[in-house]
Amino acid sequence: MALIEPTILAADADRTARALGACVERFAIVVVEECDSTNSALRDFPPEDDGRTHVLVAHHQRAGRGRRGRTWQAWPGLSLTFSSLWRFAPSPTVPAGLSLVAGLAVACTLEKLGVEGVQLKWPNDVMVFGKKIAGILVELVPGRGRTPAAVIGIGVNLALPSGTHIPDQPGVTSLADEIATSKIEASTVLAGILISLDDRLERYTQGGFAALRDEWQQRNAFADLPVSVRDEQCETVGICAGVDEDGALLLDTDQGRTRIIAGDVSLRAAL
Structure with missing residues (x-):
């Protein structure tokens, strides 16, 4: 079991900035101790467009949300919960497959960290050998004359309290349970996901979900089942x-x- 450094979320946008390296200028990262919901905060009060991807990280969400109005289960110090604001070109159609793109970015990051058996469950869950490790919630930002945008909320289980059980889930797992490395900082996980997401959103912008479809299919948890x-x-x-x-x-x-x-x-x- 890996030891997850628990202080990163409250501690430092600086650690994440260092982990981002040369990519740091692409992002504007704000870390808060707690908020109701990172998705709601970015959706209702989107920052001005300065050419960067705006990211809000919370150590604790009082009202974190999953799909269908479910509560997102997270534990202070043991969960990585953040939202990213992605602006896209005006179009008569809503971007399709965005939650799948985000899930793919998380999956590829976990694989780079050494997690085996990473799978994607349509439309918004990341799993490891059938157990949920991360979830995605995508919401559109109301227009109001602004550039169209979507908020991409991501929650990753870094570690789990003993005896954790989440209703409606066949099983849950965490990075600490799945990674072979003895220690990993959550800032490394966050930076890896942001870089992976940035790369795949760029490819998505150029070619739509079709440009990423094969990557997603390779990790389809229910392929041919x-x-x-x-x-x-x-x-x-x-x-x-x-x-x-x-x-x-x-x-x-x-x-x-x-x-x-x-x-x-x-x-x-x-x-």
Whole structure:
């Protein structure tokens, strides 16, 4: 089990800046002891556009959120919780597959840190051998005459309190449980994710999700497995055929191939 340096979030944007190295000028990072939600803070009060990616990190979120209104479970000193503001060119369509791009950035960072068995669960979870280690929440910033933007919220389990159980999750894990290195600073994790996310958002800007689709498919946790997808109206059962070039989930059902777009859905392995 790795020892995670627990003081980084409250301690230092400076450590993260050093970990970012030559990439530091691309980011404006603010670290706070606590807030209601980093996503809400950036969404409701977006900073002025100065050409940098604005990042808000919180040691503790009083009202951290996951998808479908769920509470994001995090523990001060043991969780990395932050949001990044990404501005994109005006378009008649909303950027597709953005949560998948963010999940891919986290997955690739964990792999570079030595985590094995990293998987992606559509549309917004990062897993290790079937156990959740990170989650994504993407929200659009209201226009109000501004450049269109999205807030990308990311939560990573650095370590877990003893006996942790999260409802509706088949299992959870943490970086401390999965990494072979004896010690790692959370600033290293944060910097790695920011660099990976910046790189993939640049590729996304140039080629859409299609430019990243193959990378995501390689880590698809449910590739070729029977799954059920549930929303508020119905349940769809089929074989997971991956995602298309817009990031929509593809299921092979008795009625043929079905395309499911991001929304209030949940994905479970079918019995």
